[in-house]
Amino acid sequence: MEVNIIGAGLAGCEAGYYLAKRNIKVKLYDIKPQKFTVAHSNINFAELVCSNSLKNLQISNAAGLLKQELRELNSLIMESADYTKVPSGNALSVNRDDFAEYITNKIKSQSNIEIICKEITDIDTSKPTIICTGPLTTEKLSNNIAIKIGQDYLHFFDASAPIVNRASIDMDFAYFASRYDKGEADYLNCPMNKEQYEAFYNELVNAKRVILKEFEDEKVFEGCMPVEVMAKRGFKSLLFGPLKPVGLKDPKTGKASYAVLQLRSENVENTMYNLVGFQTNLLYSEQSRVFSMIPALHNAEFIKYGVMHKNIFINAPIVLNEHYQVKAFPNIFITGQLSGVEGYIESVSSGLVSAINMLKYLNNENLIAFPSTTCIGALSNYLTHADYKYFQPMNANWGIIKEIELIGKDKIKNKELQANYALNQIKEYKNNHNI
Ligand SMILES: Cc1cc2nc3c(=O)[nH]c(=O)nc-3n(C[C@H](O)[C@H](O)[C@H](O)COP(=O)(O)OP(=O)(O)OC[C@H]3O[C@@H](n4cnc5c(N)ncnc54)[C@H](O)[C@@H]3O)c2cc1C
Numbered sequence: 001m002e003v004n005i006i007g008a009g010l011a012g013c014e015a016g017y018y019l020a021k022r023n024i025k026v027k028l029y030d031i032k033p034q035k036f037t038v039a040h041s042n043i044n045f046a047e048l049v050c051s052n053s054l055k056n057l058q059i060s061n062a063a064g065l066l067k068q069e070l071r072e073l074n075s076l077i078m079e080s081a082d083y084t085k086v087p088s089g090n091a092l093s094v095n096r097d098d099f100a101e102y103i104t105n106k107i108k109s110q111s112n113i114e115i116i117c118k119e120i121t122d123i124d125t126s127k128p129t130i131i132c133t134g135p136l137t138t139e140k141l142s143n144n145i146a147i148k149i150g151q152d153y154l155h156f157f158d159a160s161a162p163i164v165n166r167a168s169i170d171m172d173f174a175y176f177a178s179r180y181d182k183g184e185a186d187y188l189n190c191p192m193n194k195e196q197y198e199a200f201y202n203e204l205v206n207a208k209r210v211i212l213k214e215f216e217d218e219k220v221f222e223g224c225m226p227v228e229v230m231a232k233r234g235f236k237s238l239l240f241g242p243l244k245p246v247g248l249k250d251p252k253t254g255k256a257s258y259a260v261l262q263l264r265s266e267n268v269e270n271t272m273y274n275l276v277g278f279q280t281n282l283l284y285s286e287q288s289r290v291f292s293m294i295p296a297l298h299n300a301e302f303i304k305y306g307v308m309h310k311n312i313f314i315n316a317p318i319v320l321n322e323h324y325q326v327k328a329f330p331n332i333f334i335t336g337q338l339s340g341v342e343g344y345i346e347s348v349s350s351g352l353v354s355a356i357n358m359l360k361y362l363n364n365e366n367l368i369a370f371p372s373t374t375c376i377g378a379l380s381n382y383l384t385h386a387d388y389k390y391f392q393p394m395n396a397n398w399g400i401i402k403e404i405e406l407i408g409k410d411k412i413k414n415k416e417l418q419a420n421y422a423l424n425q426i427k428e429y430k431n432n433h434n435i
Contacts, residue, residue, distance in 0.1 A: 011132035011336030011351030018355035020112035037136035044100035059419035132336035158311035174296035179247035190296035191257035242277025280306035316340035316383035322369035323357035342393035
């Protein structure tokens with residue numbers, strides 16, 4: 001049995017290694033080292049294109065839990081990360097060159113893996129294939145993927161608004177209503193009076209922004225103007241845009257407020273809310289500082305910050321099932337950042353799940369989805385159950401992980417209990433499903 005893997009990045013190396021170890025012949029394609037995308041430069045595979053940090057180490061943090069779940073499943077990428085780590089407090093950071101070299105050597109040592117340096121420009125749907133060419137997938141291939149899955153279901157950049165934890169919104173300053181009371185009261189409205197708006201506005205227009213990469217000039221993001229740029233057009237511009245107060249009466253006063261931010265639920269469990277129209281390029285620290293000036297958000301926990309960057313990804317809720325398999329082409333799995341997960345270890349997680357399921361698919365066995373009480377399972381659950389109309393990539397966070405019932409009041413202890421529960425589930429799945 002043979003599988004094509006397109007892209008030897010974080011997801012591709014994890015998937016290829018898993019399959020090769022289980023006696024599947026793998027053809028691993030990458031354009032490297034003949035050509036590089038705009039962000040890649042190392043001749044080795046599994047290159048970390050930006051930060052050398054794989055985020056938090058503690059299992060009470062969702063990123064820490066995800067890494068531990070991956071270790072339980074013998075992830076190659078985690079093995080390399082632990083082997084090449086450098087001191088960085090509570091985070092797991094690596095020497096990026098040693099990290100990529102370790103993984104590349106492991107891949108090269110597998111007799112079942114044939115490495116082919118080639119730019120793939122189209123997908124042969126008759127052959128079992130895992131596509132994991134990442135957020136900077138080359139143009140011809142991305143165009144052909146779009147033709148196969150549907151032009152509307154491939155996105156070329158991520159311009160997303162921040163997402164906050166529902167439990168951290170102060171409901172003394174927020175209310176549910178839809179504009180003009182039309183339809184269901186799905187929006188959570190966060191009003192501001194004139195003084196509050198003035199203070200907010202002044203901080204917003206002066207807040208620090210992320211410097212875009214040279215391949216990401218502002219033109220790329222036309223059509224989704226960052227809130228801070230819109231604000232600079234005039235003091236009242238937001239009042240006709242994302243802070244429009246018309247048609248919304250504050251139940252406390254029975255009157256319209258000066259400005260109202262609307263929040264919309266991001267998942268079916270209603271645990272995460274999106275700041276509608278607040279796509280932004282502010283530094284993360286500035287987002288929490290400035291957006292927390294909105295009274296209902298004064299204690300907001302930011303599950304995901306707004307970002308604007310070049311990022312090619314599919315509309316997973318339409319295209320994929322929970323196994324990272326393309327619904328319309330069962331031979332094809334799409335994984336890594338291209339599948340709509342966001343981040344290094346999230347890409348690894350999706351790569352591993354796709355490989356586990358590719359093997360089951362080849363053996364005519366039932367495919368598996370990890371429980372959404374685990375971080376690995378929560379990511380694939382999110383990808384396939386998010387609202388396709390507003391789909392944006394997602395990282396590991398507690399907002400997407402299904403909560404178990406816990407009685408304690410200590411937040412960190414509860415997270416640790418939940419994390420241990422998730423790790424036991426991963427162990428059970430590993431044994432019971434022959435992973
Ligand atoms: C500029 C930038 C900075 C980022 N910074 C961070 C960060 O700091 N932290 C974080 O957690 N995440 C970051 N990400 C997001 C993401 O986690 C990484 O991009 C991650 O490497 C994605 O893993 P992947 O396996 O999906 O893709 P990649 O690791 O990018 O691997 C894709 C591979 O496919 C190859 N390829 C592309 N097109 C073709 C083709 N047509 N044919 C053959 N091969 C091809 C590439 O050469 C590459 O080796 C960043 C993304 C970008 C673009």
